[in-house]
Amino acid sequence: MEYEQIISKIIKEKGVSKEILESKIKDKILELDNLISQEGAANIIAGELGVDINESDLSQESVEIKKLLPIMKNVSIAGKVTDIYPISSFQREGKEQEVGALSLNDGTGFARVVFWNDSISLFKNIKQGDCIKIINAYIKENKFGKIEVHISFRSKVRINPEEEDFSSIKISANKVPCEKIDLAEIKKDSDIKVFGIIVQLFKKNCFFTVCPECKKSAKAEDGIFMCKEHGRIIPEKKMFISYVLDDGTSNIRCTSFGFDAEKILGISTKQAVEIADKHEDNSYPIEHSMNTVIGKEVIIYGKTQFNDFSNSIEIVSNKIIDKIDYSSELKEIYEESKYGDKN
Numbered sequence: 001m002e003y004e005q006i007i008s009k010i011i012k013e014k015g016v017s018k019e020i021l022e023s024k025i026k027d028k029i030l031e032l033d034n035l036i037s038q039e040g041a042a043n044i045i046a047g048e049l050g051v052d053i054n055e056s057d058l059s060q061e062s063v064e065i066k067k068l069l070p071i072m073k074n075v076s077i078a079g080k081v082t083d084i085y086p087i088s089s090f091q092r093e094g095k096e097q098e099v100g101a102l103s104l105n106d107g108t109g110f111a112r113v114v115f116w117n118d119s120i121s122l123f124k125n126i127k128q129g130d131c132i133k134i135i136n137a138y139i140k141e142n143k144f145g146k147i148e149v150h151i152s153f154r155s156k157v158r159i160n161p162e163e164e165d166f167s168s169i170k171i172s173a174n175k176v177p178c179e180k181i182d183l184a185e186i187k188k189d190s191d192i193k194v195f196g197i198i199v200q201l202f203k204k205n206c207f208f209t210v211c212p213e214c215k216k217s218a219k220a221e222d223g224i225f226m227c228k229e230h231g232r233i234i235p236e237k238k239m240f241i242s243y244v245l246d247d248g249t250s251n252i253r254c255t256s257f258g259f260d261a262e263k264i265l266g267i268s269t270k271q272a273v274e275i276a277d278k279h280e281d282n283s284y285p286i287e288h289s290m291n292t293v294i295g296k297e298v299i300i301y302g303k304t305q306f307n308d309f310s311n312s313i314e315i316v317s318n319k320i321i322d323k324i325d326y327s328s329e330l331k332e333i334y335e336e337s338k339y340g341d342k343n
């Protein structure tokens with residue numbers, strides 16, 4: 001909708017004068033550091049006043065998540081919320097900014113959906129297991145090369161809309177614990193979700209060997225690798241690492257294998273093998289990544305177990321999520337929401 005159309009609709013529905021409305025729009029533009037157009041500001045004001053400026057809306061057909069591309073704008077998607085990530089807040093140009101994200105699955109795939117500033121209050125109303133329909137989102141590729149759905153001031157989010165049929169989405173949102181837990185409250189033998197900062201990374205051999213067929217651990221006897229099931233094999237190297245996570249309430253030792261270890265070190269197993277070979281040291285990949293890992297904020301899903309040797313509880317991760325530093329991306333997000341659907 002054009003600027004003039006938006007303001008005349010607000011005036012008609014809310015009975016405000018044109019002067020007051022235009023000064024509200026000017027204030028909004030200043031509030032957002034001139035990063036937004038007049039039309040964009042009018043959109044936000046309409047949203048704040050509860051004036052519906054999108055005629056098409058729910059009738060917009062949803063795009064399957066697996067078909068999303070980073071160049072898409074004004075996309076509608078629908079799915080089940082399988083996870084909710086914590087809100088990050090940070091200062092940017094003297095102002096407090098907030099970013100929240102959730103994971104949405106529609107049965108064809110999943111995508112992270114990012115909410116910021118104006119949409120944060122909406123984000124806070126969404127719960128794990130809710131079905132949501134998002135209208136007018138735009139798609140980006142994040143720095144990990146994954147598709148991300150961004151909510152702009154033009155977007156609408158409907159929580160559990162009756163008009164939409166979600167019955168075909170057979171995704172259970174209950175496989176992972178919903179609520180994060182403080183490290184100080186951790187008990188043994190439980191499934192947990194924790195957020196924290198990696199404060200220590202142990203420098204040791206970060207590889208173990210498995211059978212390439214069945215992925216079971218394979219050890220060399222007299223220099224020959226044997227698998228009980230597959231006989232003589234050329235083993236495949238997998239990574240594992242140990243580190244200490246701290247969330248301000250306590251700290252705990254964690255172990256991550258395979259993909260989780262790659263994610264924490266920020267290098268693939270193939271790269272780690274090359275680094276280790278070059279330095280003839282199987283602990284060198286740890287040293288190589290040390291600076292980027294210490295201080296890294298992560299969300300860890302895993303199981304707790306009691307370690308008799310250290311006489312303490314430890315976590316073995318089964319999924320790691322990086323907390324993305326959105327502060328560096330925020331300027332770009334503003335720009336895209338400003339110019340988003342003019343292309």
Ligand SMILES: [Zn+2]
Pocket residue numbers: 211212213214215216227228229230231
């Ligand atoms: Zn095997």
